Amino acid sequence: MQKTKKPQQSTQSAATIQIEKELVKDLKTLTREVENLKDLEFIQVFKHPWKFIWFSLLKGLMVGFGSVLGATVVVALFVYILSQISLVPVVGDFVKEVIDEIQVPVGK
Numbered sequence: 001m002q003k004t005k006k007p008q009q010s011t012q013s014a015a016t017i018q019i020e021k022e023l024v025k026d027l028k029t030l031t032r033e034v035e036n037l038k039d040l041e042f043i044q045v046f047k048h049p050w051k052f053i054w055f056s057l058l059k060g061l062m063v064g065f066g067s068v069l070g071a072t073v074v075v076a077l078f079v080y081i082l083s084q085i086s087l088v089p090v091v092g093d094f095v096k097e098v099i100d101e102i103q104v105p106v107g108k
Contacts (some may be wrong), residue, residue, distance in 0.1 A: 079102070082095040086101045 045055050079095075079098065083099055085095070
């Protein structure tokens with residue numbers, strides 16, 4: 001008697017096929033998202049040199065303005081804190097001079 005051969009199972013198991021289907025689905029989603037990114041105006045700016053220069057100029061102005069504003073607030077807080085510790089003899093005299101200089105009108 002000859003033994004009957006079982007039909008060969010496919011080389012790919014069901015789990016592998018499921019993983020491949022998920023990868024294809026994820027790849028399609030990723031492709032759609034990349035195409036959506038191409039349409040964003042921010043990306044379009046980099047394709048036009050003059051728009052990019054204008055964008056960079058505005059960005060630089062905003063960073064500069066923010067830096068000056070932040071430094072002003074920090075210096076004002078520092079001077080206020082120093083004015084509160086005027087009890088210390090050496091620092092107190094220095095702070096008093098700084099405050100007097102700040103309060104002097106420009107014309108004098």
